[in-house]
Amino acid sequence: QQPVQSPQAVILREGEDAVINCSSSKALYSVHWYRQKHGEAPVFLMILLKGGEQKGHDKISASFNEKKQQSSLYLTASQLSYSGTYFCGTEINDYKLSFGAGTTVTVRA
Amino acid sequence: DAGVTQSPTHLIKTRGQHVTLRCSPISGHKSVSWYQQVLGQGPQFIFQYYEKEERGRGNFPDRFSARQFPNYSSELNVNALLLGDSALYLCASSLGITDTQYFGPGTRLTVL
Numbered sequence: 001q002q003p004v005q006s007p008q009a010v011i012l013r014e015g016e017d018a019v020i021n022c023s024s025s026k027a028l029y030s031v032h033w034y035r036q037k038h039g040e041a042p043v044f045l046m047i048l049l050k051g052g053e054q055k056g057h058d059k060i061s062a063s064f065n066e067k068k069q070q071s072s073l074y075l076t077a078s079q080l081s082y083s084g085t086y087f088c089g090t091e092i093n094d095y096k097l098s099f100g101a102g103t104t105v106t107v108r109a
Numbered sequence: 110d111a112g113v114t115q116s117p118t119h120l121i122k123t124r125g126q127h128v129t130l131r132c133s134p135i136s137g138h139k140s141v142s143w144y145q146q147v148l149g150q151g152p153q154f155i156f157q158y159y160e161k162e163e164r165g166r167g168n169f170p171d172r173f174s175a176r177q178f179p180n181y182s183s184e185l186n187v188n189a190l191l192l193g194d195s196a197l198y199l200c201a202s203s204l205g206i207t208d209t210q211y212f213g214p215g216t217r218l219t220v221l
Contacts, residue, residue, distance in 0.1 A: 002151075032209070041113075041199060041212040042152065087151045095206045096165045097142075099151030 001026060003090045005100035012078045012107045020073040020103045022088030031064055031071040032089040032097060035082075042087060045073075075105065083107045111136070113202050113213030121219045122190050130185040130216045134202030140164075141183040142210060143175055144199040152199055158183055159206050187218075195220045 003024045010018050022031060030049050034042035048064035048071060059076040071090075075082055085104045089097035114133045122128050134141050140159040144152035157165035158177035177183045181202075187194055197217050201210035 034212075041214045044209055044211060047209055089152075091207075095157060096154050096167065097152075097210065098154065099144075101149075102151050 001092075002098050003088055003100040005086075005088060005103050007103060008101070009104040010106070012075075012082075012105065014080060014107060014109055015077050018075045018078065018105065020075070020086050020088075020105075022071045022073070022090070022100055024069045024090050026069065026090075026092050028064075028066070028069050028071075028090050028092060030091045031062075032091070033062055033071075033073055034087045034089065035084045036087065036102075037084040045086075078105075078107045080107050080109065113200055113211055115198075115200050115213040115216050117216060118214070119217045119219075121221065123221050124190055124192060126190050126220075127186065127188050128190060128218060130187075130198050130200075130218070132183045132185070132200030132202075132213060134181050134183070134200075135211060138202035138204055138211075139181055140203045140206050140208070141177055141181065142201045142203070143183070143185045144201065144212075145169075146197040146199055146215070148196075155185070157206065164206055190220045192220050194218065 033045040036042040050066045062073045064071045085102040089099045142157040143155040146152045154167040156175045161177045172188045175185045197215045199215045200213045203210045
């Protein structure tokens with residue numbers, strides 16, 4: 001039931017782009033994206049509901065492909081502040097969030 | 110507005126002991142969820158409470174229990190602690206059951 005995230009880790013230079021994928025074997029009701037910096041709590045980025053909706057938060061956006069049960073998070077023109085571990089949380093329809101193992105993003109100057 | 114608060118920040122216990130973790134949700138939020146995060150992994154769902162009733166439970170043993178109070182704050186109790194219970198315990202609050210969850214800073218539990 002736990003979603004699968006890929007890649008496990010990515011290293012970027014400032015200004016580069018990256019894509020993080022989140023896949024589920026179950027039909028999803030929603031996908032929630034969070035970023036967690038070392039020693040801190042996860043911070044909410046955005047939520048996507050079934051319907052293929054795409055959302056954006058500054059230069060971070062995400063899409064949800066309902067047919068594939070997959071969501072992708074797009075980091076555009078990355079900044080140093082984008083470093084952290086990104087988690088996707090998936091909801092089937094039972095109000096419980098199942099989180100993936102995370103993708104560690106390191107942005108270097 | 111204050112965010113989700115948790116206490117204590119850190120806790121060290123020995124095997125077999127009992128622990129109580131506390132969480133105060135964002136003002137106006139009526140739902141509280143508890144998660145366990147082991148180092149290097151994503152948060153694992155333990156419980157969700159809404160209006161003082163348990164609305165969801167993850168795959169955790171009966172040693173784990175929780176409750177929510179009339180002011181919507183919550184406690185997570187863990188009995189007969191095992192070494193494997195060492196983790197960061199996160200509390201998240203939301204307006205309702207299906208709304209966005211906002212996490213607190215967590216309680217770091219170490220079991221020796």
